Each structure stands twice: as C-alpha cells, then as structure tokens.
Amino acid sequence: MPALTRKEVEEIALLARVHLEPNELAAMEKDLGDILEHFAALASVDTTGVSPMTHAVPLDLRLRPDEVAPSLPVAEALRGAPAKQGDVFVVPAIIGPGEPK
C-alpha cells in the first residue's frame, strides 16, 4: 500500500471534518503511512467467495411494531446544545444572502 501524500492527508481531514494544524498534518502523514504499511498483509489474502461477517450469532434484521411512543422532550434534547433559541438548535447560516432561493 502506498504511503500517503500531504495532499491526501489534507483531503481526508476535510472529508473527516477535522481541522489539523500544520504540525498535526506532518505527524498524521507519518503515522498513517506507518500504520497503512502494516495493512499490506490484507491485500494478499484470497477472500474470493467469502461473505463479509455481520454478526457472531445469525440474526435477521428485526422490525419493531410501528407504534407511537414518547420521545425525548424538546427541552431535554436541547439542554446540552452550545447555541439554542426557543425550540431549535442554532447553526451558522448555510445559505448566504446573495444565493438563489
């Protein structure tokens, strides 16, 4: 498995939504490269026809009855929010004033 480039590390950090400082990017490039080297063993294993594992004990997906049940009260759900207003979470604007409706 090839080592990662700095550019790839930056792309993954963006995908992962994690800001990394320049020193963290450098460390990540090295650490991930080292770890991925040890994964090379997997590629050489023949897994043709082997189904991916899902559960230790065979288990069908279970459906629950479609019944109305109490959920978390809004005030409780909002209690830990860093920013809230009335009954809603507050987030930065995601549509700018100049963008099409």
Next chain:
Amino acid sequence: MTEWLTAAETAKAIAAGELKAVHVVDRYLERIRDVDRGVKAYLAIDSEGAHAAAVEVDRRRAAGERLPPLAGVPISLKDVLVTKDLPTTAGSKILEGFISPYEGTVVEKLRAAGAIILGKVNCDEFAMGSSTERSAYQQTKNPWDRTRVPGGSSGGSSASVAAGLCAASLGTDTGGSIRQPAAFCGVVGIKPTYGRVSRWGVVAFASSLDQVGPLTRTIHDAALMLEIISGFDPRDSTSLDAPVPTYTDALVGDVNGLRVGLPHEYFGDGIDADVRAALDGTIAALRDRGAITVDISLPHTHLALPAYYIVAPAEASSNLARYDGIRYGKAAQGAKDLLDLYMKSRGAGFGPEVKRRIMLGTYALRSGYYDAFYKKAQQIRTLIKRDFDKAFQHVDVILTPTTPTAAFRLGSKASPYEMYLADVFTLSCNLAGLPGLSVPCGLTSEGLPVGAQLLGKPLDEATLLRTGHVIESLVGLVGKHPGGL
C-alpha cells in the same frame, strides 16, 4: 476492611444486617478521597447521590423489604456509559461537561439490582487506547506499580477495582478494553458475546465490536454482574433475544474432562518469560484437575490486527461524525460558517489518537476504497470466525495469555502501532463476536499480575466462568491486593 469484600460478600453482609450500606459507601468515598489522589481512577464522584442511595437501602432493609441482589454494592462506571446525574466525557474534551438526558440500559439494570454508583472512571478518549494514557483528563496509574499503566481503555475500571475504590466496575471492550486492563491490574474481566448485553446508552466507538462487561475481584462477582446486565433490549437492534442463564450456577468447581484448546499462534515468540511461566502453571493446574489440553491452530490470527484497525476506525469515523459542535458537546467560538464550525470544533475537541483513527477510518471508507478495505476486513473476520468454529468442534474452551507482557511503564509505547500491538491477543475475540474472559493466574517476578484469557463459543459465557473459577481457585490472586496504597 469492607473495601476488600467482593460484591457478593458486600451484598450478603448488608442483606444479613451485618453491615450498613451507609457504612460501606462512606468507607469507599473516604478511600476515594485518600487513595485516589495516587491512582487517579475517578473523573467524577457522586458522594451525595451514593450516600443517599445507601440510606435508602438501609431503610428498605429496616422496613423488612426484600433487597435486590446487589443492594448496597458500590460500583464505578467507565465514563462511556451515559448517566443522568453525572457527567459523561468518554475521556474527551469534546464532551467536557456533557450530561446525558437519558441513562444506559446497563446503568438502569444495575440500579434496579440495588448497586450504588460511586462515580465515573477514566478511560482512553472514546475508548481508543490500551493504557488510559490517551484520556484528555488525567493519567490513571496501575495500583500494583504506579510507574506503570493500568491498561486500557477501561483502565479506570480495572484500577478502581484493584485499588479497593469500588467493589466492582463496568467497562467496555471493543478490541480488548476490558480483558487487557483486567489482566494488568489483577482483576477478572469478561467481554460477553456480541449482542449479549445492550449497547443502548454506551458512547459508540465501533458498533460491530463494542460490548459492555464487568470488571470484578472474583469470577463469582463477574457471573453475578453479567447475569444482571445481560438480556434482550429492543432499543439495541443487535441485541440477542436469547435466555440468560443463572451464571453463578456454572461455578461448579470442576473441569474434569473439559477440552481446553491451546492455539500455538498465541504461545510463540514475543511472550514475556514470566507470562509464559504463569500460563504453563495454569495449564498444568487444569490438567491436574482432569482437563484435557488439545493443541490447536487458528491460522488467520496474524490478520486480526490489520483487520481490526480497518473495521474499528471505519466504524469510529462514522460514529464520531455526531460530534458536530451543534447538538451537544463543545463548540468552537468565532466560526465563520457551518463547515468552519465542524472543522474547528472537532479539531479542538478531539485528541491525537481519536483524530488518527477518524482519519484512518475516513481513508478506508473513501469512495472507491470500500472493497479494498472495509469489505476485505469484514471477509477476514469471517475467516477468523471460521477458524474458531473449526476449533470448537474439538474443544470446549480456548486458553491463551491475555497479553504478551505484564503492565508496561507509563510513556513506554513510542509509536501508535506499538500501542496497537498491546491488544494482539484480544482482538480476534471481538472480530469473531465471541465471549472472552481474563482471569488472574499469577504474578511476575516483579510482582505484577498476569492474566489468562479464555475464549468460548457464542453465548457460552458459562463455560468460561466455570473454567475461570477453577483457574482462580488454583493459581488466582483472590485475597491478594496491591501494597502501599
């Protein structure tokens, strides 16, 4: 000396009126104040709540009420189990001050059984680590030697039980996080079959691997606690709807005719000589009691580590997407837009190991990479599971060392990969979804505990407990406690 009683002994003495629950709880709280300064197991202590719960147990007894099985037994909880009256941090700055609006199923079950929660104990951030050094809050020490790690990620749980700072604890195990710290601190730890215990109200790390289990002074306590926390929970879609045996009934003290598999992949080079000697002693003791040892092979063992470090980070990268700085947890100040809020909150809130695993998982799940990584690793899990299925046609239980060495020194694992190797013997069990148990089986020449690991068939925790009980009685550490606390 109530602090060295087992959970079962404590409950019995309280039910019989020989001890007051208030006396027991206050004694533990006093010890936490005195001893935990040196051990640093607890992140949050509920002195008032615990005292009040003990008063209530004593009142119920005085009123002639029938007490539940753990009435008055003081326990600690790994800080990934959510609680309504205490903060839950998962060892992370991103959850600093977070108080859950609901409680985990296992917490509800223990409370209903009468257990008294003393507080929440330390762990590696989001349970990612093998030493508890990756906690964002404090460094928990091994009570047997405070220059060494207590193991991890449930290091606060193992240290609090070993140091007499609770009668028992609950931890979680994704790749060895109950068994490895249990081995390092000389206590019993069991990771149940995947699906045996509900994951509702457990801070998610890797959802296809995570299980909750007890860390205790004795096998009997582990059996008692496991029985209480096990069982079907409609709130966990992977929960198994299977009857829960009376696990304490399995402790018959007999292994005559039991077939014990010894996989040569777990007894090769790289095992510390003292660990090997302790295991040799354990094997000899079991044979002496009539157990039949069988040499077996689990040929895909060497693939467990790479497969684990794809599956676990991939699932973690998805699970940890919920920490967005919006609904709960820490938010960065002065973010200019939504993306910036996500990036900065997560960049500031997560520690280095968590970032590494999120990055690794995001890399593995990237568009076009799924087949090469996650799917491949899941196929390797099937191969590992088949190894076990084949072995269990010939043996009833598998015995290995829990760890290649006893507890290592604080700060001694230089690279991330070196730390990952600390779990090399415990990962396969999670990947295959099997139950696994670690039981103390002796001390090294330096006086550090050694753990023997038992692996069993799915839902056959009873055989692990039965075998562990015999090991405990022959070569265990019951009644031996770390000195100098």
